[in-house]
Amino acid sequence: MSNMRAPLLSIIIPVYNADRFIGKCLDSLICQFDAAEVEIVCVNDGSEDRSGVILATYVGQYASLIVETQENQGVSAARNAGIRRASGHYVMFVDGDDWLCADAAENLLPILRSLQYDCVFFGLRESGAPGDEPCAESRSIEGVKGGPDDVAAAILGFQSPFQGYAPGKVIRRSILLAGPSIMFDERVSILEDEWFWINASCRCERAFILNESFYVYRRRQGSLSSGLNEDRSRQELCMRRRVHKYVRIHYPRQERLARGRAAQCVAGLVRYYYVHEDNASLRSIRSAWKAYPGSTLLLLPGVPVGRKVSVLLCDAAMALHVSPILLKPLRSLLSEGMPEQ
Template sequence: MLIAGNSYLMNMRVCGKMSSNFDEKKISVIIPAYNVEKYLLQCVKSVSNQTYKNLEIIVVDDGSKDSTLEIAQNLRNEDERIVVIHKENGGLSSARNAGMNIATGDYVLFLDSDDWFESNACEVAISVAETNHADIVLFDYYREFEHEQVQYCAHKGDVLKYEKNGKREFFLYDMKTITAWGKLYSRKILCELRFDEKMRTAEDVEFNYRVFSNVESAVYIRQCLLHYRMLPQSAIHGFDPKIGEKFEYPLEKTKELISSQNTDSLFAYYSFAAIAYLVSCQNQICRNSKLGLFEKTKQIRDFSKKIWVKDLFFNMQNVTIPFSRKMLVHLGRLRCFGILSVIISLKCLRKA
């Protein structure tokens, strides 16, 4: 069942702050950190300064080579709610798992170490979860560019509630199901679930599919509670010529899980995830300043020969995606790679 409404949040807001009667419920906030000395302080402070105080803040240093660990330890000395784990580098999945293994909260939030929360994020999320008996609360976010902030809202309605028998609508219409961040999870539904540590890219897709399979109730709220830092790709990883190959394993694993159930809504989930990663790969190619237009076009053409991309072109489900993304997929399907590379390059230039 899909229930929509807009009165819920209005009734809970009091002078910009939500009243909370759930202080006995603890939230574990898991922050994987690797070489983020520039951003970690802002990230952790945004959690420790939350209006909701019953928190466990788990910072997992994934073998950083800069001062990330030192910063985390200094923050721990200032706030006894902070727990610091130092481990050998194992990737994002490994770091998140390390945090989940020691989490003691009733709820779990994942926060990337270069992002930050609104000051009332935890209070809003847990209030919605407890009031609606929800296993997951999904919320919107701000995209933070260097000189611009863009509000991202997945739906027009203020509140959407998905019951178990409305899972089809959940998979078909929710636009943020593929990420681990932007959600408050009830720890009971995570059970023994962990991220697949073989996946170094797109690990959220397969993980969240397994999580959502256990969900009895999920609530989406149209409120931006997180700031997602849109770093230039070169500042994070640089151009990765094997990025398309890295998406193949997690998408294939997800498709295997979905195929056993064979429903249109679950294939729509797969299609949306594949579209998101297709656009990511296209963007990476076109952001590479070392490539001319001819070479970018060639790389997009070669990339489009990959099995999962071809499968997407010709078997795309009727998922709700922005027109701009749908256009990029259809241009690829029509093999208009030159036009595709020009459009993406211009788009990347505008955001530079």
């Protein structure tokens, strides 16, 4: 084993009850990545469906396919297990229900082979059912070379197609393992991927941000990221404040973006409580609103005009202690675009 050359890239796939999708995911990788250069590390996180059986059938089809099985511990634990098991110079995360476009390898591998970048970002596009064809191209920016501040801006920017998602990014594995190691926080299930990348970006002195979208994201009902309810929004706010505190110290030039992200979360809760005429919750969120008023969003690019209007309305109502019942005639305006509970 000591004479074996480490692969260039390790693709880490957490798998949980993905038997309907994992085949397409693996096919999209096997058809374009050479097993001599790229290993695929699948972590079966206690799946209760046929995911394990399907993974076993692919072991013989791709020489560098590794399957790790563990009791269900959550996606963060599965990704961390993949990082520890990987042996590539770089690691990349792909979710078991998503896939890569057919031209991903020919565009990504030459950049990685140069070994000159600590991380490489590329865009995501969303798939729609039926047919599993992308329903919309992601917004893209010009390909740029940069450093930690540029990576933080790509993660936090409202117009960025990258943001804090675990996929769509490649990072040098040694950066994650250099003490103290950077891993996904297994204690949280909201924004754990953004927290991971914000921490990792501190060590990415040489970054390359592509203007192409090679990753196809499948939005499906019941996934952790499909819609937010009040409880999840409260959890998100805790993480947004955590990210803001970290960014304020390590990336002061991007502080306004992190503050805006927190303000957007608070504004969503304020709007929700006004729509549902919840006076008690409005009182409980007031201190957070004072720290992150909706007006923070007004000068940030990428925030829809309609959202800015509702934010200003809620800001004025909060400042004047307006009772929710008085905004009842504006309920349709305030509830526009709000995820259903």
